[in-house]
Structures are given as C-alpha cells and as structure tokens.
Amino acid sequence: MKSADKLGQSEKIRYAERDAELRQMRIIATALLLAMAALFVFGKYMETRYDGHWGFLRAFAEAGMVGGLADWFAVTALFRHPLGIPIPHTAIIPNNKERLGRTLASFLRTNFLTTKVVARRVQRMDVAGAMGKFLSAPAGGEGRMRMGASRLLGDIIAALDDERLGGVAKGEIRKQLDKLDIAPLLGQLLTAMIRERRHIPVLDGIIKWASATLEANEHLIRQMVEERANTIMRWTGLDDKLANAIVNGLNKLLHEMAEDPDHPLREKGEEGLASLAHDLRHDKELQAKVAHWKGQLLENPAMGKWINSLWDQGRDGLLKAARNPDAALAGSFGDALIKLGGRLQEDSRLKLQINRFARRAIVGTTENYGDNIVTLVSDTVARWDASTITDRVENAVGSDLQFIRINGTLVGGMAGIVIHAVGLLI
Template sequence: MSQPAQALAPVARSDADAYAKLSALRRTKFLATAALALCVVIFAVAKSFEGRFAWLGFVAAFAEAATIGGLADWYAVVALFKRPLGLPIPHTAIIPENQNRIADNLGRFIEVNFLAQEPVREKLAEVDFSALVADWLSDADRAAGLSRFVGRLVPQTLGAIEQSGLRGFVTSRMLEQVEKVPLAPLAAELLSALTDDRRHQKLFDEFTKVVGRFLSDEEALATMREKIREELPSLFNLFRADAYLLKKIVASAGSLLDEVRADPDHPMRAEFDRFVESFVERLRTSKQYARRAEKLKRDFLARPELKALAGDMWDSLRLFIEQDAKAENSMIRAHLANMFVEVGRHLAGDPQIRADMNQGFIVALASFVESQKSGVSKFIADQVKRWDLAQLTRLIEMNIGRDLQYIRFNGMVIGGLAGVVLYTAERLFLVN
C-alpha cells in the first residue's frame, strides 16, 4: 500500500465507523417510534372492542400506559439534544444550552479524577523508563546519532560559555578555591607519599648525577680553579697548587658520589633521609613554613602569566574541539558513541540504578503533571467550548443515542406493566 493510501486508511475507517453508528441509531429510532405508534393503535382497537370482550380492558390499559411512558421518555431523550417539536419549553436542549458548563465540569472532572497525584504516580510506576533508556542507548546506530547531535552542540556551547562570561567566572572560582587550600600541609602529605618505600632516594641519585656532570664540565672547573687561586697565597700559585687542589677535590668528590650511588645503605643516604623527614615535619607543623608557603602560593596565583596560561589552554582546547567536530572521523564523536553504548549496557545490568532512575522519572513527571493539570483542565474546557453545537450534539447522539432510544422501549414496557397493575387494582377494589 502506498503512503497516501496508508494515510487515508484511518480516515476511511473512521468515516465507516461513524456511518455504521448513524445507521444503527436511525434504525433504533425507527423501531422505537414504530413501537409507540403500535401502542396507540392497540389502545384504540382495544378500547373499541372492550365492551364486547372484557379482557381487552387489560390490553387497553397496557397500551395506554405504554403510550404515555413512551411519549414521556421520547420527550426526555429529545430534550437532551434539542427542543421537542421546536417548542421553547424550559429546560430542554440541555446539552446545547449548557455547553460552557459541561465543558468546565468535564475539565474539572478529568483534572480531579484522572490527573490526581496518586493515580498518575501509579500509572507512571507501570512504565520501566530506565529499561527504555538502556535499550535506546545500547543500540550502536542510535548512540552514534546521539553523539553526532552532541558533537554539533559542543562548539556552540563553548561559544555560549565565552559570551556569557562563565569562562572567567569558573577560572576565578577555581583560583579562589585553590587559594583556600593550605599549601604547607598539602606539600607535606605529597612528600610523605614520595618518601614511602624510599622513593625519594631516586631523586637523590639524580642529584648525584647532576653533581657528577658539573664536576666534569670544563667551564665549571675553570671557575672553581679561579676561586681557589683567589683564596691561596701568591707563593702557592707559583707552584700551581690551585690545579693540584682542584684535581684532588674533583677526584674525591667523584669517588664519593660513585660510592653513594653504588651503596644503597650509604651514610649520606641516611643523612638525606633524616633531612627529608625533618623537612616534611616542619612543613606539617611549623607556622613559619606555613606563612612562607602561603605567601609563595599567593604570589604565584597573582602572576598575570598564570591567567594568560589559562586563557591559552582554553583557546587550544576550543580550537581542538571545533576542528575535531568538523572532521569526518571525529575522535570525540567516536568516544561519545562508545560511552553511550557502555552506559546503556551498564544501566541494563544494574537493577538498583534502574530503580533509582525510574523513581526519579516518576517524581519528575508526576510533579510536571501536578503543576500543569490545571492548564490541561482549562485546555479541555476551551476545546469543548469551541466545538460547533450541531457537531457536538451529533457526536454525542451518535455515540450514546442508540442506548438512549432503548430507554423509550423500557419506558413503554414499564409503563404498560404499571398500567396493567393499576387497571387490575381498579377492577378489584373500585368496581366492587
């Protein structure tokens, strides 16, 4: 079936249903009217021959009361939708005359009985929202589509952040929070973690290597020799004592450094351990060290280079994101898609998280319905008020009119039986 045909199919079915209801209503109306006419005929015939056949009195009583009952119920049914025989009788055409009141009452009825908080929560509790979310996210194609959507929004979000001043606000707030952190105790904790398992000795080894390279540097040695020459008497310099002393110092220092690097239990290492432990303890407890650390931190945070560095990092991050978002094989989109799929799988396998999510959905949606239900009531009332009166009457009559016509049948039967009972009582108690 083509798409236009599929679109027209529900309309065709709706028209067919309406035609069937209208046909059934007309048949029922005809039968009820025919039954009423039959009662009139039976009453006339029975009354005509009642003198010759006494039992026809019961028939006449039944037909008479059935006619009255049928006429009364016909009036009641017709008065719902229009004025009987077009006469301006009060309290008739009830539905058309009370359209606004019916609309308001219908809106309030739906608000009170269908949109109350408890029924809404109970209905929402029947839906497993988290399972729907998990199934949706677990599909790779849907996750990829969602990642593309998010990828398109990221550059716009970054631009909005810059225009709104949020970037500067976040940067300043981060600096404020960093400034509140005590630096000395934090440094003490970091150094304590570094000294665990003697890991600080690796730093000591690197220091000895740096000193060793310094002692083998020609320029450094020349500078040291010049210092020695300045401190020695001139007589010693005539015998090149400076070169001799420098050679001995370098050789002794180099030998000492080699011993330290080769011996993990060297006394200098133990001395370095004590120095580090003492320094960490002073950082942790000394007020003087704390004041110096805080001043150093404030000076560092106040430097304009730090803000410039933060700005450069932001610009670099934004440039990378914008270029990656435009790329055909975007890394960000690929990671987002994988992340969404993983989130869906983990959500599907964790009943506790699903239960918490469902409860959150129930609270959010129930609160939304609670805040909007008065608007829903007004919307329904306004829609009913705008309905065409003829269309409204026809719609109601078409859907419940057939059942109302059966009231006419019931009225004739009940009225006829009541007429027989009254006629029988009259014959038994009044004639005698």
C-alpha cells in the same frame, strides 16, 4: 518569508513546506472565486436571452461569489488590512499581538503548566527505559549518540562566550589553587614516595644535576680559589692544585653517590627528605612559609600565562574531541554508555529511582519556573513585529483558512440555489 530566516535548518524546511501548501490552497480558493465570477457572467447572459433553468446557475454563481468574498474578507482581516485599506477591526492579530501573547501564556499556564496536570502526564513516563534503549541500541544507538551528542557538545562549547567563560574558568582555577593547603599535600606525597621507594629516581636526578652543574661551573670554583689564595700560594702554584683537588673530590663524591645506593650521604639525603615530609605535614611555621611561597607564585605573571594556556588548550581539546564523533564518545567511554544502557533496562530498582527523580524534577521545574516559561512566551510574542507574527500564525494554521474560503464559496452557491428555488415557488 522573512520570519523563516530566524528558525533552525530543520524547522526552515518544514516551514517552507507548509508555506508552499498554503500558497497552493490560496491559489485554489482565489481561482474558485474567479470561476464563480465568470460563471455568474455566463449565467446572467444565458438567463436574459433564453428561458429555462439558467436562473439557477446565475443564482448559484452569484451567491457563491458573495460567500467567497465574505470569507476572503474575514480570513484576510485576521492577519492584514484587505487590499491595504485600514478598515476598522481588520489586521486583528498583528494589532493585538501583546494581548494575544498574554492570553496564550495564560492559557498555557492554566491548562498545561500546572502541577496536577504535569504530574498526571509524567506518572507513566519511563525515562530510564527510554535512556537505556537509546544508549544500548546495537544498530544505531551508539552512532546516534556519537553524532548527536558530539555535535551538540561542540556547538555548545563554540557558542559560549569564550572571554566570559574563560574568565570564569580561569578565575575558578586560581581560586581553587589559592584555597589549596599545599604543604600537607606535599608532605603526604613525599611520605608515600619514600615508603614505596619512588624517591630513588629523584635522588638520582639530583645527583646527576649536581654533577652536570659542577662540570659546567668548574671555572667558577677555580676563580674563587684563586681570588682567596695569597701571593705565596699563587707563586708556588698551590692554588691550582687546591682547585683541582676540590673539583676532583667533589666529582669523586658525586660519582660514588651515583654508583652506591647505600652511600652514607644518600642515607643522609633520605633522612632529610623524611624530615621534610614530616615537617610539611606538622610544622605550622613551614606550612605558613609554603603558603606564602604559593601566594607569590600565583601572583607571578608567568603563572597567569600558564593558567591562560591551560584554558586555551583545554577548550581546543574539547572542541576537537566534540567535533570528531568517532573520538568524543568512542572507546571505553562509549562501551561504558552501552553497558549503562543495558543496566537501565534490567535493573528495576535503578529504573525506579531514576524515573522517580525525573518525575520530581519535571514537576518541580513546572512549579518553580512555570511563571517564567509563560512570561517568556508572552514577551517573545510581544517582541515580534507585525510581519513575523502574521507569517508565523498563518503558517501554523496552514491551509485550513483557505478551506474556509472554498467552503464558503460552495456553501454560498448552494444557498443561492435554495433561495432562487424558494423565490420561484412564492
């Protein structure tokens, strides 16, 4: 049926099984009705030509036909017009689907989604125990958790609107970066680095960078000296000697700083870093400058591209991990889940707290959102077309309606025998 296309895969299988059973019972009920018609013709023929008790057979078949036809009409009239003829008060369910939806929703709200009923039902629920058994099951719990949760997580991530969700996530990242007071944080980080002597590699890196920069830009230093030298210095070649002296002196200084951890300039550099760390934490003017620089950095298009790539990489990583059951919940995280399952079964105090929270959450959800749930039911039924609601309800009821036709045929036949016998006695 068409409505089955809207269901999930597992539900489709159950739907098809019920539909096959319904068709089989419909064939049996119709075949029984046709058998009664054939039996009536045979019984009538025998009754008119021979004496005896053939009248009982004819009466049985005749009344069975009437009962079967009446019940066929009644069952069919619930869902559609018999033989396609728009007889009044037929196709009752599709013609009244809005009222049916409202009645069903009201029934659910009144009899099931009330605070007292839900509270009574969840009073003995052991949510923590069930979670503990599921998480710590040595044979299949971990596998079920990996397969089920990983697949569910992957489907959820893939189904979410990437553009909308990405916009929200990237906007939240930018918002948090904008709220972050970065200067004191940098000051604390720098202070901790100096205290633990982790700034040494930074200084070494600065010295190596300066040495490489000097080597790559020697020609600029020589050009500057030559441009500023007078004619006499250029004639005598003193400008080249001066440039060589500057370059060699700087190279020697950088080499000594790299080799000597106690070099005076390194000490000055450490003092400068310590002063910068202090100012970052306490100097309001410097903090304002850093905040301004941070704002300019956030407005830079390159930062926007970086945030976009950060979201894309994070989403792709989540999808890959979620769709790999051996990676999503494996390793230390999977072990932690198993340990949590054991604790949920052993720690009575923790079980009590979780169960109490779960019960309050369920009851609170019912109280706060019960009306929304029943509105969802009534609106969903109202949106179904006539074919969908007919197929859904008829499939849900299943073969019981066809048993009504079968019973009506047989009971009608028995009633026909009784009526015929009474007629003979009178």
